[in-house]
Amino acid sequence: MMKNEDTIRFVREHASDDVRALALMGDRLGTVDMPWALNQIRGRQTAMKKLPTLAMTEGIVYPPHLSMEQCSSEQTAAWKAAVCATGAHESMADLTGGFGIDFMAISKGYTHATYVEANSELCDTVRHNLGVLHRSANVVCADATNYLHTMGHVSLIYIDPARRSQSGARTYAIADCSPDVTALCDELLAKADRVLVKLSPMLDWHEAVRQLRGVREVHIVSVDNECKELLLLLSGQSSAEAEAQPMPPGQAAPLVRCVDFTTRSAEPLVETFSAAEATESPAILTGAVAPGAYLYEPSASVMKGGCFGPLCRRYGLRMVAPNSHLFVGDAPGDFRSGRCFRVVAVSTLNRKQQRRALGGIERANVSVRNFPLSADQLRRRLGLRDGGPVYIFGTTLSDGGHVVLICEKIR
Numbered sequence: 001m002m003k004n005e006d007t008i009r010f011v012r013e014h015a016s017d018d019v020r021a022l023a024l025m026g027d028r029l030g031t032v033d034m035p036w037a038l039n040q041i042r043g044r045q046t047a048m049k050k051l052p053t054l055a056m057t058e059g060i061v062y063p064p065h066l067s068m069e070q071c072s073s074e075q076t077a078a079w080k081a082a083v084c085a086t087g088a089h090e091s092m093a094d095l096t097g098g099f100g101i102d103f104m105a106i107s108k109g110y111t112h113a114t115y116v117e118a119n120s121e122l123c124d125t126v127r128h129n130l131g132v133l134h135r136s137a138n139v140v141c142a143d144a145t146n147y148l149h150t151m152g153h154v155s156l157i158y159i160d161p162a163r164r165s166q167s168g169a170r171t172y173a174i175a176d177c178s179p180d181v182t183a184l185c186d187e188l189l190a191k192a193d194r195v196l197v198k199l200s201p202m203l204d205w206h207e208a209v210r211q212l213r214g215v216r217e218v219h220i221v222s223v224d225n226e227c228k229e230l231l232l233l234l235s236g237q238s239s240a241e242a243e244a245q246p247m248p249p250g251q252a253a254p255l256v257r258c259v260d261f262t263t264r265s266a267e268p269l270v271e272t273f274s275a276a277e278a279t280e281s282p283a284i285l286t287g288a289v290a291p292g293a294y295l296y297e298p299s300a301s302v303m304k305g306g307c308f309g310p311l312c313r314r315y316g317l318r319m320v321a322p323n324s325h326l327f328v329g330d331a332p333g334d335f336r337s338g339r340c341f342r343v344v345a346v347s348t349l350n351r352k353q354q355r356r357a358l359g360g361i362e363r364a365n366v367s368v369r370n371f372p373l374s375a376d377q378l379r380r381r382l383g384l385r386d387g388g389p390v391y392i393f394g395t396t397l398s399d400g401g402h403v404v405l406i407c408e409k410i411r
Helices: 007-015 019-023 034-050 065-070 076-083 101-111 120-134 145-149 181-191 204-211 300-304 310-316 351-358 375-381
Strands: 091-094 111-117 138-141 153-159 194-201 215-223 224-233 255-261 269-274 294-298 327-329 339-345 365-369 385-396 402-408
Touching: 007 034, 007 224, 019 145, 034 065, 034 091, 034 204, 065 101, 076 194, 076 224, 091 101, 091 365, 101 111, 101 120, 101 153, 111 120, 111 194, 120 138, 145 181, 153 181, 181 194, 181 224, 194 204, 204 224, 224 300, 255 300, 269 300, 294 365, 300 327, 310 327, 365 375
Parallel strands: 091 111, 091 153, 111 138, 153 194, 215 255, 365 385
Antiparallel strands: 194 224, 215 224, 255 269, 294 327, 294 339, 339 402, 385 402
16 A cells, blocks of 8 residues: 655655645656655545544555545544444444445444445555554455345444445435445344444435334434434334334334534534424414524524424424524523524614614625525625624514514624
Protein backbone atom coordinates (compact mmCIF):
# COMPACT_ATOMS: atom_id res chain seq x y z
CA MET A 1 0.00 0.00 0.00
CA MET A 2 2.78 2.44 0.83
CA LYS A 3 4.85 4.19 -1.83
CA ASN A 4 8.47 5.26 -2.13
CA GLU A 5 9.94 7.80 0.27
CA ASP A 6 9.75 10.66 -2.26
CA THR A 7 6.00 10.13 -2.68
CA ILE A 8 5.40 9.88 1.07
CA ARG A 9 7.50 13.02 1.68
CA PHE A 10 5.54 14.91 -1.01
CA VAL A 11 2.25 13.96 0.67
CA ARG A 12 3.56 15.09 4.06
CA GLU A 13 4.97 18.40 2.81
CA HIS A 14 1.88 19.36 0.80
CA ALA A 15 -0.78 18.03 3.19
CA SER A 16 -2.58 21.39 3.40
CA ASP A 17 -2.04 22.60 -0.16
CA ASP A 18 -4.66 23.05 -2.89
CA VAL A 19 -4.94 19.70 -4.69
CA ARG A 20 -5.94 21.38 -7.97
CA ALA A 21 -2.84 23.55 -7.89
CA LEU A 22 -0.65 20.54 -7.11
CA ALA A 23 -2.14 18.66 -10.05
CA LEU A 24 -0.74 21.32 -12.40
CA MET A 25 2.76 20.13 -11.50
CA GLY A 26 2.07 17.13 -13.71
CA ASP A 27 4.95 14.67 -14.08
CA ARG A 28 7.73 17.13 -13.26
CA LEU A 29 8.56 15.12 -10.14
CA GLY A 30 9.39 11.82 -11.79
CA THR A 31 9.97 9.90 -8.57
CA VAL A 32 6.60 10.93 -7.08
CA ASP A 33 3.49 8.86 -7.81
CA MET A 34 1.34 11.94 -8.35
CA PRO A 35 -2.11 10.29 -8.76
CA TRP A 36 -1.64 8.39 -5.51
CA ALA A 37 -0.15 11.39 -3.70
CA LEU A 38 -2.97 13.73 -4.77
CA ASN A 39 -5.59 11.21 -3.68
CA GLN A 40 -3.94 10.91 -0.25
CA ILE A 41 -3.75 14.69 0.20
CA ARG A 42 -7.39 15.11 -0.84
CA GLY A 43 -8.43 12.19 1.34
CA ARG A 44 -6.71 13.52 4.45
CA GLN A 45 -8.16 17.00 3.92
CA THR A 46 -11.64 15.47 3.78
CA ALA A 47 -10.87 13.37 6.86
CA MET A 48 -9.79 16.43 8.85
CA LYS A 49 -13.43 17.55 8.80
CA LYS A 50 -15.21 14.20 8.65
CA LEU A 51 -12.82 11.85 10.49
CA PRO A 52 -10.56 14.07 12.63
CA THR A 53 -9.20 11.30 14.87
CA LEU A 54 -8.23 9.14 11.90
CA ALA A 55 -6.74 12.15 10.08
CA MET A 56 -4.31 12.70 12.95
CA THR A 57 -3.00 9.14 12.71
CA GLU A 58 0.27 8.84 10.77
CA GLY A 59 0.35 6.18 8.07
CA ILE A 60 -3.37 5.96 7.27
CA VAL A 61 -4.08 5.35 3.58
CA TYR A 62 -7.19 6.91 2.04
CA PRO A 63 -9.39 5.37 -0.67
CA PRO A 64 -10.62 7.05 -3.89
CA HIS A 65 -12.82 10.14 -3.53
CA LEU A 66 -16.17 8.33 -3.97
CA SER A 67 -15.46 6.03 -1.02
CA MET A 68 -14.47 9.03 1.12
CA GLU A 69 -17.69 10.79 0.10
CA GLN A 70 -19.85 7.78 0.95
CA CYS A 71 -18.25 6.76 4.24
CA SER A 72 -19.79 7.68 7.58
CA SER A 73 -18.53 10.55 9.67
CA GLU A 74 -16.73 9.89 12.95
CA GLN A 75 -19.83 11.07 14.86
CA THR A 76 -22.36 8.88 13.07
CA ALA A 77 -20.04 5.85 13.24
CA ALA A 78 -19.74 6.31 17.00
CA TRP A 79 -23.53 6.40 17.27
CA LYS A 80 -23.80 3.09 15.41
CA ALA A 81 -21.30 1.59 17.84
CA ALA A 82 -23.49 2.79 20.71
CA VAL A 83 -26.59 1.27 19.08
CA CYS A 84 -24.77 -2.05 18.81
CA ALA A 85 -23.43 -1.93 22.38
CA THR A 86 -26.33 -3.96 23.82
CA GLY A 87 -26.76 -7.71 23.51
CA ALA A 88 -24.15 -10.38 22.84
CA HIS A 89 -20.68 -9.22 21.77
CA GLU A 90 -19.10 -12.47 20.62
CA SER A 91 -18.93 -11.86 16.85
CA MET A 92 -19.94 -9.38 14.16
CA ALA A 93 -19.75 -9.10 10.40
CA ASP A 94 -19.88 -5.97 8.25
CA LEU A 95 -21.09 -7.21 4.87
CA THR A 96 -20.51 -3.94 2.97
CA GLY A 97 -17.24 -2.73 4.47
CA GLY A 98 -16.27 0.18 2.21
CA PHE A 99 -13.57 2.35 3.80
CA GLY A 100 -14.29 0.59 7.08
CA ILE A 101 -15.24 3.57 9.26
CA ASP A 102 -18.40 1.95 10.60
CA PHE A 103 -16.65 -1.40 10.89
CA MET A 104 -13.79 0.02 12.95
CA ALA A 105 -16.20 1.80 15.30
CA ILE A 106 -18.63 -1.08 15.80
CA SER A 107 -16.07 -3.91 15.93
CA LYS A 108 -14.31 -2.43 18.97
CA GLY A 109 -17.01 -3.99 21.13
CA TYR A 110 -16.75 -7.50 19.64
CA THR A 111 -14.40 -10.40 20.30
CA HIS A 112 -14.38 -11.56 16.67
CA ALA A 113 -14.97 -9.20 13.74
CA THR A 114 -15.21 -9.83 9.99
CA TYR A 115 -15.00 -7.13 7.33
CA VAL A 116 -16.49 -8.10 3.93
CA GLU A 117 -16.00 -6.04 0.78
CA ALA A 118 -16.14 -6.93 -2.93
CA ASN A 119 -13.57 -4.29 -3.96
CA SER A 120 -10.08 -5.76 -3.54
CA GLU A 121 -8.38 -2.33 -3.38
CA LEU A 122 -10.60 -1.29 -0.47
CA CYS A 123 -9.82 -4.60 1.24
CA ASP A 124 -6.09 -3.88 0.90
CA THR A 125 -6.60 -0.34 2.21
CA VAL A 126 -8.56 -1.48 5.26
CA ARG A 127 -6.13 -4.33 5.97
CA HIS A 128 -3.27 -1.81 5.95
CA ASN A 129 -5.12 0.71 8.14
CA LEU A 130 -6.10 -1.93 10.68
CA GLY A 131 -2.40 -2.72 11.00
CA VAL A 132 -1.56 0.94 11.52
CA LEU A 133 -4.22 1.12 14.25
CA HIS A 134 -3.01 -2.15 15.81
CA ARG A 135 -6.41 -3.75 15.32
CA SER A 136 -7.03 -7.37 14.36
CA ALA A 137 -9.92 -8.47 12.15
CA ASN A 138 -10.80 -10.96 9.45
CA VAL A 139 -10.75 -9.14 6.08
CA VAL A 140 -12.67 -11.01 3.36
CA CYS A 141 -12.85 -9.93 -0.28
CA ALA A 142 -16.27 -11.21 -1.34
CA ASP A 143 -19.71 -10.21 -2.55
CA ALA A 144 -22.03 -9.47 0.40
CA THR A 145 -24.84 -11.78 -0.72
CA ASN A 146 -22.53 -14.68 -1.54
CA TYR A 147 -20.76 -14.36 1.80
CA LEU A 148 -24.08 -14.23 3.65
CA HIS A 149 -25.13 -17.54 2.07
CA THR A 150 -22.03 -19.32 3.42
CA MET A 151 -21.31 -17.56 6.74
CA GLY A 152 -22.03 -18.98 10.18
CA HIS A 153 -24.16 -17.40 12.88
CA VAL A 154 -22.92 -14.13 14.48
CA SER A 155 -24.10 -11.78 17.19
CA LEU A 156 -24.46 -8.84 14.79
CA ILE A 157 -24.59 -8.17 11.07
CA TYR A 158 -24.12 -4.62 9.80
CA ILE A 159 -25.10 -3.82 6.22
CA ASP A 160 -25.08 -0.56 4.26
CA PRO A 161 -26.44 -1.29 0.77
CA ALA A 162 -24.92 0.73 -2.09
CA ARG A 163 -27.32 3.51 -3.08
CA ARG A 164 -26.10 3.92 -6.65
CA SER A 165 -27.29 2.10 -9.76
CA GLN A 166 -24.91 0.48 -12.25
CA SER A 167 -24.99 3.73 -14.24
CA GLY A 168 -23.90 5.71 -11.16
CA ALA A 169 -27.28 7.36 -10.51
CA ARG A 170 -28.42 7.71 -6.90
CA THR A 171 -31.13 5.33 -5.69
CA TYR A 172 -33.19 5.50 -2.51
CA ALA A 173 -35.76 2.68 -2.46
CA ILE A 174 -34.56 -0.34 -0.46
CA ALA A 175 -35.25 -2.77 -3.32
CA ASP A 176 -33.20 -0.60 -5.72
CA CYS A 177 -30.08 -0.71 -3.54
CA SER A 178 -27.42 -3.39 -3.70
CA PRO A 179 -27.82 -5.79 -2.06
CA ASP A 180 -31.60 -5.70 -1.72
CA VAL A 181 -32.17 -6.05 2.02
CA THR A 182 -35.88 -6.80 1.55
CA ALA A 183 -34.97 -9.95 -0.36
CA LEU A 184 -32.33 -10.96 2.20
CA CYS A 185 -34.19 -10.01 5.37
CA ASP A 186 -35.15 -13.52 6.48
CA GLU A 187 -31.65 -14.87 5.87
CA LEU A 188 -30.03 -11.93 7.67
CA LEU A 189 -32.21 -12.53 10.74
CA ALA A 190 -31.45 -16.26 10.59
CA LYS A 191 -27.70 -15.63 10.54
CA ALA A 192 -27.53 -13.00 13.33
CA ASP A 193 -29.08 -12.14 16.68
CA ARG A 194 -29.36 -8.53 15.51
CA VAL A 195 -29.02 -6.75 12.17
CA LEU A 196 -28.25 -3.05 11.78
CA VAL A 197 -29.24 -1.67 8.37
CA LYS A 198 -28.18 1.76 7.11
CA LEU A 199 -30.57 3.30 4.57
CA SER A 200 -31.00 6.55 2.70
CA PRO A 201 -32.20 9.49 4.85
CA MET A 202 -34.60 10.26 1.99
CA LEU A 203 -36.73 7.22 2.85
CA ASP A 204 -39.94 7.40 4.89
CA TRP A 205 -39.16 5.37 8.03
CA HIS A 206 -42.76 4.12 8.26
CA GLU A 207 -42.43 2.55 4.80
CA ALA A 208 -39.03 1.07 5.65
CA VAL A 209 -40.48 -0.55 8.79
CA ARG A 210 -43.34 -2.00 6.73
CA GLN A 211 -40.91 -3.54 4.24
CA LEU A 212 -38.53 -5.17 6.72
CA ARG A 213 -39.38 -7.80 9.32
CA GLY A 214 -38.29 -7.56 12.94
CA VAL A 215 -37.53 -3.83 13.20
CA ARG A 216 -36.97 -3.01 16.88
CA GLU A 217 -35.45 0.47 16.66
CA VAL A 218 -35.45 3.31 14.14
CA HIS A 219 -32.62 5.86 14.39
CA ILE A 220 -32.80 9.10 12.39
CA VAL A 221 -29.38 10.75 12.59
CA SER A 222 -28.55 14.36 11.69
CA VAL A 223 -25.32 16.35 11.77
CA ASP A 224 -25.53 20.16 11.90
CA ASN A 225 -29.26 19.96 11.14
CA GLU A 226 -28.81 17.90 7.98
CA CYS A 227 -30.35 14.45 8.01
CA LYS A 228 -27.54 12.00 7.22
CA GLU A 229 -28.68 8.47 8.02
CA LEU A 230 -31.67 6.26 8.61
CA LEU A 231 -30.74 3.22 10.71
CA LEU A 232 -32.96 0.22 11.43
CA LEU A 233 -32.06 -2.29 14.13
CA LEU A 234 -33.66 -5.66 13.40
CA SER A 235 -33.99 -8.74 15.55
CA GLY A 236 -35.77 -12.03 15.05
CA GLN A 237 -36.05 -12.45 18.81
CA SER A 238 -39.23 -11.16 20.46
CA SER A 239 -39.30 -9.19 23.69
CA ALA A 240 -42.03 -8.64 26.29
CA GLU A 241 -42.20 -4.97 25.33
CA ALA A 242 -42.46 -5.78 21.63
CA GLU A 243 -45.22 -8.33 22.20
CA ALA A 244 -47.17 -5.80 24.31
CA GLN A 245 -47.38 -3.36 21.37
CA PRO A 246 -49.10 -5.19 18.49
CA MET A 247 -48.51 -4.10 14.92
CA PRO A 248 -49.07 -5.92 11.62
CA PRO A 249 -48.55 -9.72 11.78
CA GLY A 250 -44.96 -10.62 12.57
CA GLN A 251 -43.98 -7.02 13.29
CA ALA A 252 -43.16 -5.57 16.72
CA ALA A 253 -43.52 -1.87 17.50
CA PRO A 254 -40.12 -0.17 17.29
CA LEU A 255 -38.71 2.74 19.22
CA VAL A 256 -37.97 5.84 17.16
CA ARG A 257 -34.86 7.83 18.14
CA CYS A 258 -34.24 11.25 16.62
CA VAL A 259 -30.51 11.96 17.02
CA ASP A 260 -28.89 15.34 16.42
CA PHE A 261 -25.17 16.13 16.50
CA THR A 262 -24.67 19.87 16.89
CA THR A 263 -21.85 22.27 17.69
CA ARG A 264 -23.86 23.38 20.77
CA SER A 265 -23.47 20.09 22.58
CA ALA A 266 -20.61 17.64 23.13
CA GLU A 267 -23.12 14.77 23.19
CA PRO A 268 -25.88 14.16 20.63
CA LEU A 269 -29.34 15.45 21.46
CA VAL A 270 -31.79 12.55 21.41
CA GLU A 271 -35.58 12.45 21.40
CA THR A 272 -37.09 8.97 21.80
CA PHE A 273 -40.64 8.01 20.87
CA SER A 274 -42.55 4.75 20.67
CA ALA A 275 -44.08 3.80 17.34
CA ALA A 276 -47.47 3.92 19.04
CA GLU A 277 -46.86 7.59 19.91
CA ALA A 278 -46.07 8.36 16.26
CA THR A 279 -49.79 8.22 15.46
CA GLU A 280 -50.73 10.71 18.20
CA SER A 281 -52.16 13.97 16.81
CA PRO A 282 -50.40 17.21 17.80
CA ALA A 283 -52.10 20.03 19.70
CA ILE A 284 -52.94 22.81 17.21
CA LEU A 285 -52.86 26.52 17.98
CA THR A 286 -56.39 27.85 17.45
CA GLY A 287 -55.67 31.59 17.67
CA ALA A 288 -52.93 33.98 16.60
CA VAL A 289 -49.24 33.88 17.59
CA ALA A 290 -48.76 36.65 20.13
CA PRO A 291 -45.61 38.73 20.73
CA GLY A 292 -43.73 37.28 23.69
CA ALA A 293 -44.51 33.67 22.75
CA TYR A 294 -41.67 31.22 22.20
CA LEU A 295 -41.32 29.71 18.74
CA TYR A 296 -39.69 26.31 18.20
CA GLU A 297 -38.28 25.03 14.93
CA PRO A 298 -37.59 21.27 15.26
CA SER A 299 -34.29 19.78 14.14
CA ALA A 300 -33.98 17.84 10.89
CA SER A 301 -34.18 14.49 12.72
CA VAL A 302 -37.32 15.43 14.67
CA MET A 303 -38.90 16.76 11.49
CA LYS A 304 -38.06 13.50 9.70
CA GLY A 305 -39.42 11.47 12.61
CA GLY A 306 -42.70 13.37 12.46
CA CYS A 307 -43.74 12.43 16.03
CA PHE A 308 -45.32 15.83 16.60
CA GLY A 309 -48.12 14.66 18.90
CA PRO A 310 -45.90 13.40 21.71
CA LEU A 311 -43.56 16.34 21.11
CA CYS A 312 -46.39 18.79 21.89
CA ARG A 313 -47.46 16.81 24.95
CA ARG A 314 -43.93 16.36 26.25
CA TYR A 315 -42.98 20.04 26.11
CA GLY A 316 -46.32 21.82 26.35
CA LEU A 317 -46.23 23.05 22.75
CA ARG A 318 -48.86 23.73 20.11
CA MET A 319 -48.37 23.38 16.38
CA VAL A 320 -48.92 26.67 14.54
CA ALA A 321 -50.98 24.81 11.91
CA PRO A 322 -51.24 21.19 10.71
CA ASN A 323 -48.83 21.78 7.80
CA SER A 324 -46.68 24.61 9.15
CA HIS A 325 -44.30 22.50 11.32
CA LEU A 326 -43.51 25.36 13.68
CA PHE A 327 -44.46 25.17 17.35
CA VAL A 328 -45.24 27.75 20.01
CA GLY A 329 -45.02 27.63 23.80
CA ASP A 330 -45.37 30.00 26.71
CA ALA A 331 -41.84 29.49 28.05
CA PRO A 332 -38.33 28.56 26.82
CA GLY A 333 -38.68 24.90 27.80
CA ASP A 334 -36.23 21.97 27.88
CA PHE A 335 -36.71 21.01 24.22
CA ARG A 336 -33.25 21.39 22.67
CA SER A 337 -33.51 19.33 19.48
CA GLY A 338 -33.94 22.36 17.28
CA ARG A 339 -33.94 26.14 17.56
CA CYS A 340 -35.89 28.33 19.99
CA PHE A 341 -36.90 31.96 19.38
CA ARG A 342 -38.89 34.63 21.18
CA VAL A 343 -41.50 36.34 19.02
CA VAL A 344 -40.90 40.10 19.11
CA ALA A 345 -43.54 41.25 16.62
CA VAL A 346 -46.19 39.79 14.32
CA SER A 347 -47.48 41.11 11.00
CA THR A 348 -49.79 40.06 8.20
CA LEU A 349 -48.77 40.54 4.56
CA ASN A 350 -50.11 44.10 4.71
CA ARG A 351 -47.17 46.37 3.82
CA LYS A 352 -48.02 49.06 6.38
CA GLN A 353 -48.22 46.45 9.14
CA GLN A 354 -44.91 44.98 7.99
CA ARG A 355 -43.15 48.35 8.14
CA ARG A 356 -44.43 48.99 11.68
CA ALA A 357 -43.46 45.50 12.83
CA LEU A 358 -39.96 45.73 11.34
CA GLY A 359 -39.29 49.04 13.06
CA GLY A 360 -36.29 49.95 10.94
CA ILE A 361 -34.72 46.47 10.75
CA GLU A 362 -32.46 46.28 7.69
CA ARG A 363 -31.07 42.72 7.88
CA ALA A 364 -32.63 39.41 8.89
CA ASN A 365 -32.43 35.66 8.45
CA VAL A 366 -35.63 34.81 6.58
CA SER A 367 -37.24 31.37 6.25
CA VAL A 368 -40.73 30.08 5.45
CA ARG A 369 -42.91 27.14 6.47
CA ASN A 370 -46.18 26.48 4.64
CA PHE A 371 -46.17 29.97 3.09
CA PRO A 372 -47.16 31.27 -0.38
CA LEU A 373 -43.80 33.02 -0.91
CA SER A 374 -40.29 31.59 -0.98
CA ALA A 375 -37.75 32.86 1.54
CA ASP A 376 -36.07 35.01 -1.15
CA GLN A 377 -39.42 36.43 -2.27
CA LEU A 378 -40.36 37.32 1.30
CA ARG A 379 -36.99 38.92 1.93
CA ARG A 380 -37.36 41.09 -1.15
CA ARG A 381 -40.94 42.01 -0.21
CA LEU A 382 -39.71 43.12 3.22
CA GLY A 383 -36.77 45.02 1.67
CA LEU A 384 -34.19 43.24 3.82
CA ARG A 385 -30.62 42.11 3.37
CA ASP A 386 -29.62 38.66 4.54
CA GLY A 387 -28.00 38.04 7.94
CA GLY A 388 -27.84 39.75 11.31
CA PRO A 389 -29.37 38.84 14.71
CA VAL A 390 -33.03 39.00 13.63
CA TYR A 391 -34.92 35.89 12.47
CA ILE A 392 -38.12 36.12 10.45
CA PHE A 393 -40.53 33.27 9.69
CA GLY A 394 -43.30 33.40 7.14
CA THR A 395 -45.97 30.83 7.93
CA THR A 396 -49.69 30.04 7.82
CA LEU A 397 -52.01 29.80 10.83
CA SER A 398 -54.70 27.16 11.33
CA ASP A 399 -57.38 29.58 10.09
CA GLY A 400 -55.50 29.99 6.78
CA GLY A 401 -54.12 33.45 7.56
CA HIS A 402 -50.56 34.25 6.47
CA VAL A 403 -48.30 35.85 9.09
CA VAL A 404 -44.75 37.12 9.38
CA LEU A 405 -43.12 36.38 12.75
CA ILE A 406 -40.20 38.63 13.72
CA CYS A 407 -38.06 36.88 16.32
CA GLU A 408 -34.89 36.95 18.39
CA LYS A 409 -32.96 33.72 18.82
CA ILE A 410 -32.85 32.15 22.29
CA ARG A 411 -30.82 29.03 21.38
